[in-house]
Amino acid sequence: MGSLVPLGGDLPDEGRALAEALRGLFGGLGLSVRRYATRRHRDAGSVSRFLNGSRVPPWEFVNDLISDVTEQQGQPPTPEAMELLRRLHREALAESGSAYGRVQLLEDQLADADRRSMESTNLVRALERALANAQHRAADLELQLRQLHGRQDDRLAEKDKSLQLYEDQVTALLRERQNLLREVEALGEQLQDAHARRAQAERRCEELERQLVVAEELWEEESGEADDGSPAPGSGTPAQDDGPATGNGLDPRYRLDAFVAGEANRFAHSAATAVAEAPAKLYNPLFVYGTSAIGKTHLLHAIGQRTRRLHPDKRVCYVTAEEFGVEFARAGHNLGLDRFRRRYRGVDVLLLDDIQFLADQQPLREEFLHTFDALHAANKQIVLSSDRPPKQLTELGDRLRNRLESGLITHVRPPDQEARIALLRHKAQRDGLVAAPEVLEYIASQIQRNVRELEGALIRVSAFASLNRQPMDVPLAEKVLKDLVPDRVPTREEDVVHLIIDETAHYFGVTSDDLRGRSRGRAIVTARQIAMYLCRELTDVSTPRIATVFGGRDPVTVEHADRKIRNLMAQRRSVYNQMTELTARIKDAGGLSVDRPALPAPM
16 A cells, blocks of 8 residues: 555545545555556556546446455445445546546446336336236135125025124125225335336436437547547548558458359459559449349459559558448538548549449539549549449439449349359358258259359258258258248338338337337347348348448448347257248238348258
8 A cells, every 4th residue: 555646635525535435445455556456457557546546446446346355354344335435436437527437427327227127127017916916816705705695695594603604704705805905906006106117217217328328429539539630440531551451441351362253244353353453544433333242342342452462552442332421421510521532532542332322412422523533533543333334323413424434334243153153162162061062053053143142042051951960962952942032022122121120120029219229228239130130131222221221320230230140040049940930020011022032040
């Protein structure tokens, strides 16, 4: 304790009182700050700041210190002392004025509110059980009363003593029934009061959750801004470094050498390779179009990866049209358009995915038109993708369409049979799956629309074989694809997304607004992740669009949900059965057959 700095006089009363209480507890241990920090795997400097009042410790540190003192002295602090410490901790957090402290305080209050809500819920359940028991008892007494009356009518000739006995019993039962009815009324009043307290506690929890979200956003803003005003890493800003890092939104899994190019897509692959090796020298802009899940995004990421490796001085930026629009809206709202324009007009290679989504707003189209002109005039490479050729993108306007048609336009087509077999062989080797050539040929002959369906079919067949300990042969593949793949017809895209949300909410006993909202309850989070997975699996709606439908979330959240549910289905048969049933409900509710393969079986 001699190494601690004495408490200063400029500390708030609550902070000083908390620090003095903690110092008193720490003195009972008989340890130095350094030895205690080593024992608890904490930083000695942080422990010193907690004990001298210069920093408010987390409640976890206070709990650990109390546990150590209790173990050392063999006697825990009194409840009054614990309550005093908690009150001092809360007041110290409230007086600290930092966003981190505000988050801790709100989380503490939220935990108390959750505990009170749980206590109210338990009380409600206990009262409901007591009410049900009282009602059952009253019903039994009513039955006994009717039986006794019947016996009384049947035995009018019996002796007066027997009649008096029955009458006494009836009187006692009537008295007990009256007491039970009064008890039922009292329990009903308590139940109503408990319901009111539970509703109040739930409203308090919701309010604290909203405050917590606001505080976390404030905390992230304070910690995410550097001293020179540059954005924090991961904010979507094109990096200015010239190393071969995989930032700027590029996915390292997508490489040109991993793109299986058959005869149908050999030209698109060659064009992408040429652009990556000589940016802005041959084809500028390069426009890639084709249906969903056939490799457009793969090519854009691969161009960025190859360009950064061959030209480390080039600044490469990959962004979806949805993300571009969201950043533009935020920049306009926060008066940061100049910074937004410097960000995207200062890159050497711009890779814009799903340009058809720029059609939503006229100012957004105008901004991208000017960005396009600025990059093209500066001899910077532009690569674009869409689900349609430029001629069919009439909603983008003639000026922008003319610019899109000014470069090389290449069509990415669904892979042919040979390419599909090569894709399956590549995925089997990458994932360590053992599949006979005839099995790969059968899957490739059955799944012809896009790469995502093709890889999903291989995963399902392999998982089903592993789960049932059967060899992965053609008969098993026929069974899996026949039983698990619904009849496929075109979907109504975003209408199906809303249908999936509604059916998932109904299935898990929550509301659709809960799935679109910000609630973090365990059951709602699981249901929301399942709905996100089904939206990706059963529709062709882009990941950014799905994220927008779910309350404007980050597309990374949707991708995380997709990976998590896939892993759960591969590990737990119960989750797999649950997803199969939910998929069937969605199909029946919409009066349609989904446009995607069925769910992967668990591993």
